[in-house]
Amino acid sequence: MKKSINLIRILGLTGFIFAYLPNLAYANDAVTALKGRMESIVVVENVAADTATAEGRVIRILNYLIGFSGLGSVVALVWGGVQYIMSAGDEGKLEKATKTITNALIGLAIVILSGLIINFVLGLVINPPAS
Secondary structure, three states: OOOHHHHHHHHHHHHHHHHHHHHHHHHHHHHHHHHOOHHHHHHHHHHHHHOOHHHHHHHHHHHHHHHHHHHHHHHHHHHHHEEEEEEEOOHHHHHHHHHHHHHHHHHHHHHHHHHHHHHHHHHHHHOOOOO
């Protein structure tokens, strides 16, 4: 019963990640999502569209890095799920799969938070608040 509940939690979290990760993985989408809450970040969206500037290139590179890191974390999460299913009750394999899933979730959380932090910092650097 406990294994079923854990598997349902993992599948639910995976569904949540697949549904909302694309919005958080790219700086432009995160800026659009946070537009009403943090006015200073809105300029990042305009700079990202202009790849002729250095800021636009940096933002584009960061978008790709965050996207690939998120993809790697999701692949690790899926691999951990496959290991969990294929463990067939073997305690050693089950423990290894659980560690893989835990590490993948930690990595995914780091990727999502790093994307948000990068957006916030770039918003402050590109459009500093008036003093």
